Amino acid sequence: MNYSFAGRMGSVQKSFIREILKVTENPQVISFAGGLPNPKLFPVTEISAATIKVLAESGDSVLQYSTTEGFLPLRQYLAARYLKNRGLTVDPDEILITNGSQQGLDLIGKVFLDQGDGMAIERPGYLGAIQAFSMFQPQFHPVPLLEDGVNITALAATLREHRSKLFYGVPNFQNPSGITYSGPNRREVADLLQQHDTLFVEDDPYGELRFIGNDLPSLKTYLGDRAILLGSFSKIIAPGMRLGWICAAREIMEKIIVAKQAADLHTSFFVQRVIYQYLADNGIDSHIARIREAYKRQREAMVSAIERHFPDGVQYTKPEGGMFLWVTLPEGISSLELFDLATRANVAFVPGAPFYTDGGGADTLRLNYSCSDEATIEEGIGRLGEAIKKLLTL
């Protein structure tokens, strides 16, 4: 059959990671490829109790259509939390509830991007964002990351040479690299964006998962209404809920509401009410502390195993939080070749190339440590080290 699809569908590839994850369906495979939170930490019992309660108390309204913006008490909770934890003053009407922050990216693309519009992104960049924005056919301008955040010289040059409506970034424990923008780097990025009238799309799904060092200010602190902040319950409660939020200035929010209504009317009210009830009855701080502690142990197990099992010449980031660590192989070693060798040894990761919209990254790879226990990490990194050594001697 012959179908005539929209032009935008031509430029979008099937997710490479999606294909890779099929390899990991084999239970023999130790997978550092996914980006899954550890399911052992899901608050299953508390969510069950919250559901029983909201349905018993207000089943009729919980199951009915609701407002596009989302459940007001949930938005108030988030606003209060921003003030308390980040010192950010946000009006609840500047928050809209989404189906995970992935939907936030889609809505921002819809509201801002015309075909051919320039937008800056991190290099390497988060694949989900690249996919979401690609649907609106912008011109991506990748800006390299350094160990302490954005390469400021490169960002300055990019913004000077290419009008960029948006700059999309993940300042805390970036996906895929695990890199965090330092305090000074945040100020410099904010200054440059302000000079060039570029909005910052500040994606912060991992911000609460810091297990080393101190929290740093959100870029919204410096940029105010020139930043759009995205948050998510996926990494601190459970991703299967699909619950996140966008925080943006009123004038932007008006457009986002229109786009959200057209997209799906509103996010599941049932899910919103269950999560709000869970938060109201349990709080979230002690739960987050448990996740942090577990991920810290897993991250330390991975770093320690890498030190012992990987050959000299391999470089890697040492994330202060989040779920990922980024490896650069010795020159000339391709992570795609390594992938083949590693899967034969039943260990999987994500090769770095797909995170580069402009080519490159062939010698890089992403490792996830949030979803494996320490013994599994030790075993998997051992196998991976063997595979790298084998490639080096070929």
Place this chain on the structure above:
Amino acid sequence: MNYSFAGRMGSVQKSFIREILKVTENPQVISFAGGLPNPKLFPVTEISAATIKVLAESGDSVLQYSTTEGFLPLRQYLAARYLKNRGLTVDPDEILITNGSQQGLDLIGKVFLDQGDGMAIERPGYLGAIQAFSMFQPQFHPVPLLEDGVNITALAATLREHRSKLFYGVPNFQNPSGITYSGPNRREVADLLQQHDTLFVEDDPYGELRFIGNDLPSLKTYLGDRAILLGSFSKIIAPGMRLGWICAAREIMEKIIVAKQAADLHTSFFVQRVIYQYLADNGIDSHIARIREAYKRQREAMVSAIERHFPDGVQYTKPEGGMFLWVTLPEGISSLELFDLATRANVAFVPGAPFYTDGGGADTLRLNYSCSDEATIEEGIGRLGEAIKKLLTL
């Protein structure tokens, strides 16, 4: 602050209905304006039991990330139901789970519509669809409805004069008009679409809610892979869940999966598992029978009250199912003027004009009967009849 939004945002208005619904927040107001299912019929207890069960049995997987297509047993259930109830053979891989059928419309727009592409729609047409498709800036070609379905002469002329990639329609108990395409009308529509290589977007949220007469074949019966069928649990279980589906040929589905993944990765797995468990444990037929019976009584109360309270010269549809009834006022009477008078008498409805993308419909209005009991309908229609009589004597 000065923001540079995408061109598509200029053409999209804030929902008029959304504004109107604010009037109905006053509890004194009898509202026939919304499109809400009756919350008294929500299966609250059964949903609570289903949630407890899935969380107890498989909380870890229910709360984790899942596949973009949706929960396979749920898709298998829908495929089996299409075969049993409609005689349609659909592979579960030709079904993707969405956040209500509204998201299906957004995904179809994304996958098919380039700016300026022609698409035919019903006149009057469903506002949610107009909003969703507007985001992709097509050129709408409205085709009038008659009492027995699409005006075939007009559809033929439209398809001849304007290349139309899609035709969007609601063949069963249309929103806003309550009109159902007759058997012969379905065949004629299908023939014309096939001749002109136009895909039919067959939106069927109300199909199961027939309370008079017999089910008619889906247009997909005639069009096969040239029809995209949309379904929803909103009207037969509960809309607050936001759970619907798209059914499309594999080649289309491949693109829809890419668009869905970019839009929000997947629909809440928690919601999918709860609804599947509810269906597996309770079935749905006896529940749907209860809804049909209630809506039939409410529709009969409304028709009977209209006959007694509305002046001569008012015309109205007599829907065989669904939730809406369509009124045409005597010539020269504006439904917007009536709206002002009616709200002063504490009764609300939706004026017809917004359902016309090309102007017109100033003398029409939509009445919803699914969300009011019989006594309320009697009282509200009485007040509305008084208001119409008052306008006629002005």
